[in-house]
Amino acid sequence: MDERLLVASHIKPWSKSNNRERLDVNNGLLLCPNHDALFDKGHISFEKDGLLLISNSLDKYSKIFLNTNETMKIDLKVEQQKYMKWHRDNLFKIMNNTIINKLAIE
Template sequence: MNPLQRALVEKAGHDYGFEYVLASGPEGVTLASARHAARAQVSALPEGDYLLHLQAATPALLPEMQRSFAHALHAGGFVANNEAALAALLDRSASLARALPSQAAQDFEAAVFHQLDQLPAGFAGTEVERLVRQRVGQQKFRAAMLDYWGGACAVTGLDLSAVLRASHAKPWAECANDAERLDVFNGFLLIANLDALFDRFWISFDDTGEIVRSPALSGVICDQLGLKPGMGLRWLSDAHRKYLAWHRKRLRQRR
Protein backbone atom coordinates (compact mmCIF):
# COMPACT_ATOMS: atom_id res chain seq x y z
CA MET A 1 0.00 0.00 0.00
CA ASN A 2 1.49 3.31 -1.06
CA PRO A 3 1.38 6.52 1.03
CA LEU A 4 -1.53 8.00 -0.95
CA GLN A 5 -3.62 4.88 -0.45
CA ARG A 6 -2.85 4.89 3.27
CA ALA A 7 -3.89 8.53 3.56
CA LEU A 8 -7.15 7.84 1.73
CA VAL A 9 -7.91 4.81 3.91
CA GLU A 10 -7.19 6.75 7.11
CA LYS A 11 -9.49 9.57 5.99
CA ALA A 12 -12.24 7.10 5.09
CA GLY A 13 -11.89 5.52 8.51
CA HIS A 14 -12.09 8.90 10.25
CA ASP A 15 -15.18 9.91 8.27
CA TYR A 16 -17.01 6.58 8.44
CA GLY A 17 -16.87 5.24 11.97
CA PHE A 18 -13.24 4.20 12.57
CA GLU A 19 -11.60 7.37 13.78
CA TYR A 20 -8.44 5.88 15.30
CA VAL A 21 -5.45 4.59 13.34
CA LEU A 22 -3.81 1.78 15.30
CA ALA A 23 -1.21 0.93 12.65
CA SER A 24 -0.32 2.24 9.21
CA GLY A 25 2.39 0.99 6.88
CA PRO A 26 3.11 -0.70 3.55
CA GLU A 27 1.21 -3.81 4.68
CA GLY A 28 -1.97 -1.83 5.32
CA VAL A 29 -3.93 0.17 7.87
CA THR A 30 -5.62 -0.97 11.08
CA LEU A 31 -8.52 1.19 12.27
CA ALA A 32 -10.56 1.31 15.48
CA SER A 33 -13.12 3.47 17.26
CA ALA A 34 -14.00 4.66 20.75
CA ARG A 35 -17.70 4.09 19.99
CA HIS A 36 -17.55 0.35 19.34
CA ALA A 37 -15.19 -2.61 19.72
CA ALA A 38 -14.78 -3.65 16.07
CA ARG A 39 -11.48 -3.20 14.24
CA ALA A 40 -10.92 -2.85 10.51
CA GLN A 41 -7.80 -4.01 8.71
CA VAL A 42 -7.47 -2.59 5.20
CA SER A 43 -4.84 -3.78 2.75
CA ALA A 44 -4.25 -3.17 -0.96
CA LEU A 45 -4.70 -5.81 -3.62
CA PRO A 46 -2.28 -5.98 -6.59
CA GLU A 47 -4.93 -4.68 -8.99
CA GLY A 48 -5.45 -1.56 -6.86
CA ASP A 49 -8.57 -2.65 -4.97
CA TYR A 50 -8.86 -2.57 -1.19
CA LEU A 51 -9.43 -5.63 0.99
CA LEU A 52 -11.22 -5.15 4.31
CA HIS A 53 -10.99 -7.68 7.14
CA LEU A 54 -13.08 -7.08 10.26
CA GLN A 55 -12.28 -8.14 13.80
CA ALA A 56 -15.69 -8.28 15.47
CA ALA A 57 -16.48 -8.16 19.17
CA THR A 58 -19.92 -9.61 18.47
CA PRO A 59 -20.48 -12.78 16.42
CA ALA A 60 -23.48 -11.19 14.68
CA LEU A 61 -21.40 -8.57 12.83
CA LEU A 62 -19.81 -10.72 10.15
CA PRO A 63 -23.02 -12.55 9.13
CA GLU A 64 -24.81 -9.21 8.83
CA MET A 65 -22.00 -7.77 6.70
CA GLN A 66 -21.91 -10.90 4.54
CA ARG A 67 -25.65 -10.57 3.93
CA SER A 68 -25.37 -6.88 3.04
CA PHE A 69 -22.25 -7.21 0.89
CA ALA A 70 -22.43 -10.72 -0.54
CA HIS A 71 -21.16 -9.35 -3.86
CA ALA A 72 -17.97 -8.08 -2.19
CA LEU A 73 -16.87 -11.26 -0.37
CA HIS A 74 -13.25 -12.10 -1.10
CA ALA A 75 -10.52 -14.04 0.71
CA GLY A 76 -12.29 -14.01 4.06
CA GLY A 77 -12.97 -10.29 3.82
CA PHE A 78 -14.64 -7.71 1.62
CA VAL A 79 -13.18 -6.19 -1.53
CA ALA A 80 -13.76 -2.55 -2.49
CA ASN A 81 -12.74 -1.37 -5.94
CA ASN A 82 -12.52 2.31 -4.94
CA GLU A 83 -12.56 4.64 -1.95
CA ALA A 84 -16.34 5.14 -2.14
CA ALA A 85 -16.95 1.40 -1.94
CA LEU A 86 -14.54 1.15 1.00
CA ALA A 87 -16.36 4.02 2.73
CA ALA A 88 -19.67 2.15 2.34
CA LEU A 89 -18.17 -0.98 3.89
CA LEU A 90 -16.67 0.94 6.80
CA ASP A 91 -19.82 2.95 7.41
CA ARG A 92 -22.07 -0.10 7.51
CA SER A 93 -19.71 -2.14 9.68
CA ALA A 94 -19.39 0.75 12.17
CA SER A 95 -23.17 1.19 12.30
CA LEU A 96 -23.66 -2.52 12.94
CA ALA A 97 -20.89 -2.63 15.54
CA ARG A 98 -22.64 0.15 17.47
CA ALA A 99 -26.06 -1.47 17.19
CA LEU A 100 -25.50 -5.18 17.68
CA PRO A 101 -25.34 -6.92 21.06
CA SER A 102 -23.69 -6.22 23.35
CA GLN A 103 -22.36 -2.77 22.45
CA ALA A 104 -25.77 -1.11 22.90
CA ALA A 105 -26.12 -2.71 26.34
CA GLN A 106 -22.66 -1.52 27.37
CA ASP A 107 -23.43 2.02 26.17
CA PHE A 108 -26.70 1.89 28.08
CA GLU A 109 -25.06 0.91 31.37
CA ALA A 110 -22.43 3.64 30.98
CA ALA A 111 -25.09 6.28 30.25
CA VAL A 112 -27.27 5.17 33.18
CA PHE A 113 -24.28 5.22 35.54
CA HIS A 114 -23.38 8.73 34.39
CA GLN A 115 -26.92 10.07 34.87
CA LEU A 116 -27.44 8.40 38.25
CA ASP A 117 -24.09 9.77 39.37
CA GLN A 118 -25.49 13.28 38.91
CA LEU A 119 -28.35 12.61 41.35
CA PRO A 120 -28.17 12.98 45.13
CA ALA A 121 -27.25 9.89 47.13
CA GLY A 122 -30.02 7.48 48.00
CA PHE A 123 -31.77 7.09 44.66
CA ALA A 124 -30.36 3.64 43.89
CA GLY A 125 -33.16 1.10 43.58
CA THR A 126 -35.91 3.73 43.66
CA GLU A 127 -38.60 4.67 41.14
CA VAL A 128 -36.29 7.48 39.98
CA GLU A 129 -33.63 4.96 38.96
CA ARG A 130 -36.24 2.84 37.17
CA LEU A 131 -37.42 5.85 35.17
CA VAL A 132 -33.86 6.87 34.32
CA ARG A 133 -33.06 3.36 33.12
CA GLN A 134 -36.22 3.22 31.01
CA ARG A 135 -35.69 6.64 29.41
CA VAL A 136 -32.02 6.05 28.65
CA GLY A 137 -32.72 2.52 27.47
CA GLN A 138 -35.38 3.63 25.01
CA GLN A 139 -33.05 6.30 23.66
CA LYS A 140 -30.24 3.77 23.20
CA PHE A 141 -32.61 1.25 21.61
CA ARG A 142 -33.82 3.81 19.08
CA ALA A 143 -30.24 4.82 18.25
CA ALA A 144 -29.29 1.17 17.76
CA MET A 145 -32.31 0.58 15.53
CA LEU A 146 -31.46 3.61 13.39
CA ASP A 147 -27.92 2.26 12.99
CA TYR A 148 -29.02 -1.29 12.23
CA TRP A 149 -31.71 -0.35 9.67
CA GLY A 150 -29.64 2.38 8.08
CA GLY A 151 -32.03 5.11 9.22
CA ALA A 152 -34.89 3.74 7.10
CA CYS A 153 -38.14 1.89 7.80
CA ALA A 154 -37.63 -1.87 7.99
CA VAL A 155 -40.60 -2.38 5.64
CA THR A 156 -41.04 0.63 3.37
CA GLY A 157 -37.47 1.96 3.26
CA LEU A 158 -38.69 5.48 4.12
CA ASP A 159 -35.74 7.39 5.58
CA LEU A 160 -37.56 10.29 7.29
CA SER A 161 -36.42 9.79 10.88
CA ALA A 162 -39.12 12.05 12.38
CA VAL A 163 -41.82 9.51 11.49
CA LEU A 164 -39.86 6.38 12.36
CA ARG A 165 -40.41 4.49 15.62
CA ALA A 166 -38.27 1.85 17.31
CA SER A 167 -40.89 -0.79 18.03
CA HIS A 168 -40.19 -3.70 20.39
CA ALA A 169 -41.42 -7.18 19.46
CA LYS A 170 -41.28 -8.28 23.10
CA PRO A 171 -42.32 -5.16 25.03
CA TRP A 172 -39.94 -3.36 27.37
CA ALA A 173 -41.96 -4.21 30.48
CA GLU A 174 -42.15 -7.92 29.60
CA CYS A 175 -38.46 -8.48 28.83
CA ALA A 176 -36.54 -10.68 31.24
CA ASN A 177 -33.55 -8.32 31.48
CA ASP A 178 -31.86 -5.29 29.95
CA ALA A 179 -30.07 -7.45 27.40
CA GLU A 180 -33.45 -8.39 25.91
CA ARG A 181 -34.75 -4.83 26.14
CA LEU A 182 -31.76 -3.47 24.24
CA ASP A 183 -31.34 -6.34 21.78
CA VAL A 184 -31.53 -4.76 18.32
CA PHE A 185 -33.13 -7.98 17.07
CA ASN A 186 -36.03 -7.50 19.51
CA GLY A 187 -37.81 -5.03 17.30
CA PHE A 188 -38.01 -3.12 14.06
CA LEU A 189 -37.70 0.46 12.87
CA LEU A 190 -41.14 1.25 11.47
CA ILE A 191 -43.13 4.17 10.11
CA ALA A 192 -45.69 5.43 12.61
CA ASN A 193 -48.76 3.55 11.30
CA LEU A 194 -46.92 0.21 11.12
CA ASP A 195 -45.42 0.84 14.56
CA ALA A 196 -48.87 1.45 16.07
CA LEU A 197 -50.20 -1.78 14.57
CA PHE A 198 -47.12 -3.84 15.49
CA ASP A 199 -46.99 -2.43 19.02
CA ARG A 200 -50.60 -3.44 19.67
CA PHE A 201 -50.28 -6.87 18.03
CA TRP A 202 -52.53 -6.08 15.04
CA ILE A 203 -49.73 -7.09 12.69
CA SER A 204 -46.58 -9.17 12.99
CA PHE A 205 -44.10 -10.81 10.60
CA ASP A 206 -43.65 -14.44 9.67
CA ASP A 207 -40.32 -16.26 9.45
CA THR A 208 -39.83 -15.04 5.88
CA GLY A 209 -40.44 -11.42 6.90
CA GLU A 210 -43.88 -11.07 5.31
CA ILE A 211 -46.51 -9.13 7.24
CA VAL A 212 -49.02 -11.24 9.20
CA ARG A 213 -52.33 -9.46 9.86
CA SER A 214 -54.80 -10.05 12.66
CA PRO A 215 -58.05 -11.60 11.34
CA ALA A 216 -59.79 -8.66 13.02
CA LEU A 217 -58.39 -6.31 10.36
CA SER A 218 -60.82 -6.25 7.46
CA GLY A 219 -59.73 -5.74 3.88
CA VAL A 220 -61.19 -2.22 3.90
CA ILE A 221 -59.24 -1.30 7.03
CA CYS A 222 -56.04 -2.76 5.58
CA ASP A 223 -56.51 -0.65 2.45
CA GLN A 224 -57.07 2.46 4.55
CA LEU A 225 -53.92 1.69 6.55
CA GLY A 226 -51.86 1.12 3.42
CA LEU A 227 -51.30 -2.58 4.10
CA LYS A 228 -50.76 -4.27 0.76
CA PRO A 229 -50.37 -7.98 -0.08
CA GLY A 230 -46.75 -9.06 -0.10
CA MET A 231 -45.50 -6.27 2.16
CA GLY A 232 -42.66 -7.40 4.37
CA LEU A 233 -39.32 -6.68 5.95
CA ARG A 234 -36.43 -5.57 3.78
CA TRP A 235 -34.41 -8.34 5.41
CA LEU A 236 -34.65 -10.69 8.36
CA SER A 237 -31.94 -12.21 10.56
CA ASP A 238 -32.19 -15.55 12.33
CA ALA A 239 -31.85 -13.63 15.61
CA HIS A 240 -35.17 -11.85 14.93
CA ARG A 241 -37.14 -15.07 14.74
CA LYS A 242 -37.38 -15.97 18.43
CA TYR A 243 -38.82 -12.55 19.21
CA LEU A 244 -41.21 -12.74 16.26
CA ALA A 245 -42.46 -16.15 17.43
CA TRP A 246 -43.29 -14.57 20.79
CA HIS A 247 -44.95 -11.60 19.04
CA ARG A 248 -47.09 -13.77 16.74
CA LYS A 249 -48.33 -15.76 19.73
CA ARG A 250 -49.61 -12.53 21.25
CA LEU A 251 -51.24 -11.60 17.95
CA ARG A 252 -53.08 -14.95 17.88
CA GLN A 253 -54.32 -14.29 21.43
CA ARG A 254 -55.85 -10.96 20.39
CA ARG A 255 -59.62 -10.89 20.33
Protein backbone atom coordinates (compact mmCIF):
# COMPACT_ATOMS: atom_id res chain seq x y z
CA MET A 1 0.00 0.00 0.00
CA ASP A 2 1.29 3.43 -0.91
CA GLU A 3 1.51 5.27 2.43
CA ARG A 4 0.98 8.62 0.67
CA LEU A 5 -2.65 7.56 0.20
CA LEU A 6 -3.26 6.85 3.88
CA VAL A 7 -4.82 9.10 6.50
CA ALA A 8 -3.49 9.51 10.04
CA SER A 9 -6.29 8.87 12.50
CA HIS A 10 -6.54 9.03 16.27
CA ILE A 11 -7.78 5.79 17.80
CA LYS A 12 -9.24 7.59 20.82
CA PRO A 13 -10.64 10.82 19.33
CA TRP A 14 -8.91 14.13 20.03
CA SER A 15 -12.07 15.47 21.70
CA LYS A 16 -12.15 12.54 24.16
CA SER A 17 -8.40 12.48 24.87
CA ASN A 18 -6.38 14.33 27.48
CA ASN A 19 -3.29 16.32 26.45
CA ARG A 20 -0.93 13.36 26.91
CA GLU A 21 -3.17 11.02 24.87
CA ARG A 22 -3.51 13.59 22.08
CA LEU A 23 0.26 13.63 21.56
CA ASP A 24 0.87 9.92 22.12
CA VAL A 25 2.05 8.33 18.85
CA ASN A 26 0.44 5.07 20.00
CA ASN A 27 -2.99 6.72 19.79
CA GLY A 28 -2.77 6.69 16.01
CA LEU A 29 -3.37 4.54 12.95
CA LEU A 30 -2.77 4.91 9.25
CA LEU A 31 -5.88 3.93 7.31
CA CYS A 32 -7.19 4.46 3.80
CA PRO A 33 -9.79 7.27 3.61
CA ASN A 34 -12.78 4.85 3.46
CA HIS A 35 -11.66 2.89 6.49
CA ASP A 36 -10.69 6.07 8.34
CA ALA A 37 -14.23 7.44 7.95
CA LEU A 38 -15.78 4.12 9.03
CA PHE A 39 -13.42 3.88 12.02
CA ASP A 40 -14.09 7.47 13.18
CA LYS A 41 -17.84 6.84 13.08
CA GLY A 42 -17.61 3.50 14.90
CA HIS A 43 -18.71 1.35 11.97
CA ILE A 44 -15.47 -0.63 12.19
CA SER A 45 -12.90 -1.35 14.88
CA PHE A 46 -10.14 -3.88 15.45
CA GLU A 47 -9.76 -6.85 17.77
CA LYS A 48 -6.73 -7.14 20.04
CA ASP A 49 -5.06 -9.32 17.40
CA GLY A 50 -5.75 -6.71 14.69
CA LEU A 51 -8.66 -8.47 12.96
CA LEU A 52 -11.29 -6.14 11.57
CA LEU A 53 -14.62 -5.86 13.40
CA ILE A 54 -17.53 -4.69 11.27
CA SER A 55 -20.63 -3.14 12.78
CA ASN A 56 -23.99 -4.67 11.99
CA SER A 57 -24.91 -1.17 10.77
CA LEU A 58 -23.26 -1.96 7.42
CA ASP A 59 -25.26 -4.08 4.99
CA LYS A 60 -23.54 -6.55 2.66
CA TYR A 61 -23.52 -4.08 -0.25
CA SER A 62 -21.89 -1.35 1.83
CA LYS A 63 -19.27 -3.84 2.99
CA ILE A 64 -18.44 -4.70 -0.62
CA PHE A 65 -18.50 -1.08 -1.82
CA LEU A 66 -16.30 0.09 1.07
CA ASN A 67 -13.93 -2.90 0.82
CA THR A 68 -14.46 -4.29 4.31
CA ASN A 69 -14.37 -7.94 5.24
CA GLU A 70 -13.70 -9.97 8.37
CA THR A 71 -10.41 -11.35 7.02
CA MET A 72 -8.72 -7.94 7.03
CA LYS A 73 -6.08 -7.46 9.68
CA ILE A 74 -3.69 -4.74 10.80
CA ASP A 75 -0.61 -4.90 12.99
CA LEU A 76 -1.25 -3.36 16.40
CA LYS A 77 1.50 -2.62 18.86
CA VAL A 78 1.03 -3.50 22.52
CA GLU A 79 1.12 0.23 23.30
CA GLN A 80 -1.92 0.81 21.05
CA GLN A 81 -4.08 -1.77 22.82
CA LYS A 82 -5.50 0.54 25.52
CA TYR A 83 -6.63 3.02 22.87
CA MET A 84 -8.15 0.32 20.68
CA LYS A 85 -9.97 -1.13 23.69
CA TRP A 86 -11.38 2.35 24.35
CA HIS A 87 -12.52 2.53 20.71
CA ARG A 88 -14.19 -0.91 20.85
CA ASP A 89 -15.87 -0.20 24.19
CA ASN A 90 -17.08 3.28 23.32
CA LEU A 91 -17.45 4.11 19.62
CA PHE A 92 -17.87 0.63 18.15
CA LYS A 93 -20.05 -0.74 20.96
CA ILE A 94 -22.31 2.31 20.89
CA MET A 95 -22.77 2.01 17.12
CA ASN A 96 -23.75 -1.66 17.44
CA ASN A 97 -26.08 -1.04 20.39
CA THR A 98 -27.77 1.86 18.60
CA ILE A 99 -28.50 -0.30 15.56
CA ILE A 100 -29.64 -3.24 17.68
CA ASN A 101 -31.95 -1.01 19.74
CA LYS A 102 -33.35 0.64 16.61
CA LEU A 103 -34.12 -2.76 15.06
CA ALA A 104 -35.82 -3.92 18.27
CA ILE A 105 -38.14 -0.88 18.16
CA GLU A 106 -39.12 -1.43 14.50
